[in-house]
Amino acid sequence: MSPWAGGLPPAALARVERQRAGGATGSFLSAPGAAAVAAAGLAPVGEVFGCLVMNLGWSGGFCGAWATTSGPGVWGWTSPVVTTGDPGGLRNGSGPYVRAVDAAWHGALERMLTEARALGADGVVGVRTTRAHLDGSAVEFTARGTAVRELARTAPGTLWCAGLSAEDVAAALGSGFAPRALVRGLSVATKHEDPLMMQQRSSWSGNEVDGLTELLTRARADARRGLTLDARRHGSGHVVVDDVRLGTFETQCGDGKDLHAEASFTGTLLTEVGPPGAGRAPAVLTVLPLNR
Amino acid sequence: MRGDHGRALFTSDLSVNEFLLVREAGFRPVGLVLGSSVYHVGLQVGRWSKNMELDKLTQAMYHARELAMTRMEAEAAELGADGIVGVRLEIEFKEYGNDLAEFLAIGTAVVADEPPPSGTWRTVHGLPFTSDLSGQDFWTLVQAGYAPLGLVMGTCVYHIAHRGVLASMSTVGSNVEIEQYTEALYDARELAMSRMQAEAEALQAEGIVGVQLMSLPHRWGGHTTEFFAIGTAVRPLRADHTIAKPSLVLPLTDGPR
Numbered sequence: 001m002s003p004w005a006g007g008l009p010p011a012a013l014a015r016v017e018r019q020r021a022g023g024a025t026g027s028f029l030s031a032p033g034a035a036a037v038a039a040a041g042l043a044p045v046g047e048v049f050g051c052l053v054m055n056l057g058w059s060g061g062f063c064g065a066w067a068t069t070s071g072p073g074v075w076g077w078t079s080p081v082v083t084t085g086d087p088g089g090l091r092n093g094s095g096p097y098v099r100a101v102d103a104a105w106h107g108a109l110e111r112m113l114t115e116a117r118a119l120g121a122d123g124v125v126g127v128r129t130t131r132a133h134l135d136g137s138a139v140e141f142t143a144r145g146t147a148v149r150e151l152a153r154t155a156p157g158t159l160w161c162a163g164l165s166a167e168d169v170a171a172a173l174g175s176g177f178a179p180r181a182l183v184r185g186l187s188v189a190t191k192h193e194d195p196l197m198m199q200q201r202s203s204w205s206g207n208e209v210d211g212l213t214e215l216l217t218r219a220r221a222d223a224r225r226g227l228t229l230d231a232r233r234h235g236s237g238h239v240v241v242d243d244v245r246l247g248t249f250e251t252q253c254g255d256g257k258d259l260h261a262e263a264s265f266t267g268t269l270l271t272e273v274g275p276p277g278a279g280r281a282p283a284v285l286t287v288l289p290l291n292r
Numbered sequence: 293m294r295g296d297h298g299r300a301l302f303t304s305d306l307s308v309n310e311f312l313l314v315r316e317a318g319f320r321p322v323g324l325v326l327g328s329s330v331y332h333v334g335l336q337v338g339r340w341s342k343n344m345e346l347d348k349l350t351q352a353m354y355h356a357r358e359l360a361m362t363r364m365e366a367e368a369a370e371l372g373a374d375g376i377v378g379v380r381l382e383i384e385f386k387e388y389g390n391d392l393a394e395f396l397a398i399g400t401a402v403v404a405d406e407p408p409p410s411g412t413w414r415t416v417h418g419l420p421f422t423s424d425l426s427g428q429d430f431w432t433l434v435q436a437g438y439a440p441l442g443l444v445m446g447t448c449v450y451h452i453a454h455r456g457v458l459a460s461m462s463t464v465g466s467n468v469e470i471e472q473y474t475e476a477l478y479d480a481r482e483l484a485m486s487r488m489q490a491e492a493e494a495l496q497a498e499g500i501v502g503v504q505l506m507s508l509p510h511r512w513g514g515h516t517t518e519f520f521a522i523g524t525a526v527r528p529l530r531a532d533h534t535i536a537k538p539s540l541v542l543p544l545t546d547g548p549r
Contacts, residue, residue: 171308217328249387267305
């Protein structure tokens, strides 16, 4: 078997080779999508794919909140919330898990972009990322999309990608916005179950559970901060968020339990091309569609 | 939140089309805003054979949503927003336990390029307006000379009476209306709708658009249901409404994307 090259496994290299040699270009585009990218001056050069299987074997020393203080005894009535974005947060609690997932997600995306680069593409539209649990602690991360070439471009620039559909990319380009990159923020927040929470949960009447509200809010706030930081790496612009997730789980911690919230925000960074408003689309045409 | 060229970076969960239309309508998105409240909804049991509102549950469901909305509005006000568009109000039961639900309000805060003829886009309470309309609906509304005022909602958790053995016996084998049920459903919906209307009146709205009336069974069993009404209260921006005459087109795609 031939070895890996340029960060890609042999099968991916063979596919790139075949796509380069063959006359037909593949794409994930629908017919309207293909028409839309053509109208925006883009031509598909092939479908691209990236995959990375990560062993999430060690998800970090749980009892993360515990590690930052000297034990549940000192908290008294309420316990603190710690997030992986806190100073030093990546070293305790769920930090290793967040780092591994981030690396795997970006790794799969990077492999997809490497394929696109090898095909001489300028960008990738309609990028979809997936995360699937295989067996044990193995998790597969994938990214796929349709690589496109800018017909008007003479010299190759930086490779861009967009989680937006082909139609949306065309609409954005037509209005003076160019997609730059897929950006993402991920965070896990942890809180030890404290007496206040238990009391608030056991009443007959309804009331807010302050600790859990704080836990979820902090997880989301930290993930959004991560999203902004990720976007900053590519410069300024507008992030169109298309995926907001929040998962919850709990782990045993001493005699009690730790509650965790995992939040993620994924989006596409758009930058304004030229001076603000330069490429503004003509005024919107009001139409009355005949279907439905 | 400033980008490295000194220009603001914002996030929004509007689709590209919505984003462009909101810009076209004269608004700039300034950020994704959200508010959340994890709520222990509590317990209340209705009398077995009586149609009745479970006011404690109603109060809990309303209060939790209000907390989430208020927090979202506060976040938007901090960004200096004139309003929030595309608001979604979600309820999710969490893995932490059956008794806990998260109430989440999420939307995109926007700032207007210019104030409207009537002075301000904000509501009579000085808060950013809120609206659950999509970018497309929002654009159409503003074009037609209306402004969203606020999301208005009304809720009612209702216990529908079980029928006694005698009552059930008397209708065995016949196709007749069960007036008791009909009446209960009418009552519950009416309570939810009138509460929504009262909120709109408090905002001095001209009307409510895009009302959705939902029956949410949640996790209380068959005879207890939440009736929830939500819509966007609107006010006119100017006296003369000119509504653009639409042209006919036949798209090549099936249905809306």
